[in-house]
Amino acid sequence: MARRNGGFIGQDGLDAPDPPTGVTPTAGNAQVSVAFTAPSDVGTSAITGFVVQVSTDDTAYSAGSNTGTSSPIVVSSLTNDTAATAKVWAINAYGTSAPSGASASFTPVLPTPRAIIHVTTTGSSPANQTLEYVDMGTSGDSSDFGDLTQSREGTGGGASTTRGIFSSGSFAYSGSMYNVIDYVTILSTGNATDFGDMSVSRTYGDGLSNNTRAIFGGGATNANKSTKSNVIDYVTIANTGNATDFGDLSAAKADVAAAASTTRGVFIGGDTGSAINVIEYITIASVGNTTDFGDHAATLRFGSACASNVRLVCHGYRANASSNALDYITIANTGNTTDFGDLTKTCYGTGATSNHILGIFNGGASTDSKSMDKITIASTGNAADFGDLSIVAKAKPTSISSKHGGIAA
Secondary structure, eight states: OOOOOOOSSOOOGGGGGOOOOEEEEEEEETTTEEEEESSSSSSTSSEEEEEEEEEESSSOOOOOEEEESSSSSEOOOOOOOOOOOOEEEEEEEEEEEEOOOOOBBBBOOOOOEEEEEEEEOOSOOOOEEEEEEEEEEEEEOEEEEEEEEEEEEOOEEEESEEEEEEEEESSSSTOOOEEEEEETTTSSOOOOOEEEOSSOOOBBBEEEEOEEEEEOOBSSSSSSSSSBBOOEEEETTSSOOOOEEOOOOOOSSSSSSEESSSSEEEEEBBBBBSSSOOEEETTHHHHOOEEEEEEOOOOOEEEEEEEEESSEEEEEEEEEOEEEEEEETTTOOOOOOOEEEEEEEEEEEEEEEEOOSEEEEEOOOOOOOTEEEEETTOOOOOOEEEEOOOOOOOOOEEEEEEOOSSSOO
């Protein structure tokens, strides 16, 4: 029997329980789930709870703690990529046990970054609710995630580490226009939930984000794209509600490409009635109109872009033709694009996202609309095969991820 004072002050240590045993940690994202076996000798009163404490130096158990009435107990707000151990104490009416033995070492880590893709099918009336996902630690084919709340094409996207946002869109080329914003929890699977509404119903604009805000710019205000918008809206990703006006693009346009670093968002090209090569930028944490960044090497529409914190890489319908060419800019600077390399196929209307290191371009109008390519953003060079989408994604698929250029590494 324990019959001793433990790690906490009790009323009568002689009647405290024995310590728990079999302490087993399972690390997660900034947390650990600690399983244990309750002592068979509970002292002279029933156990009323347990305390778990975490140490990063195996001496001071002060890095995090939590209480509970049974195993397992989750300790949150830990530091990712920092090794730690855990101990458990049992409590009854008379006191607290001695500590358990220290657990094996564990290290909380961010989960493998995940990309979610709104796949728009081919045909005379393209639209779809389907969401696919890939885990970006390794190459591979996509899997079903769930559905948006409405079938549509031309959505915009943005994401934090936990939540993905899909906005607006239209049903086919002459159908309904939508201002709806949906959200999903990225590391789960399931159907999207209503988030709020955009200020304008539009299709084929684009979105960008940091870990706090998702920002959507441009787009056509009717499904056949004959009228266009210069409006930029934003939402706070962690909240739900309607979008707020951010400012304006330099011109009303659709088929624009966008991506971001943690501080700056960039819009590239687009269609104002004809294709343009304009690059413009915003400061994400503020509001206001765009500022000129430079020029793309050619006119660009039906574009897509992905980014690290440093570099943005883009693709699209280049000089009014399908292309395999990739171009890049350094986001913190201003200036014109530089050649990056080539995709494995000639196409346009791809989707794109990244995990800081790896960029993925998926779908697009080509003979192989299901394929996904990958690049290493920090270097230049040609793309390689990543895998395939499970369904054809000929019109531009909206792509978001839990660790893109707008989220700190």
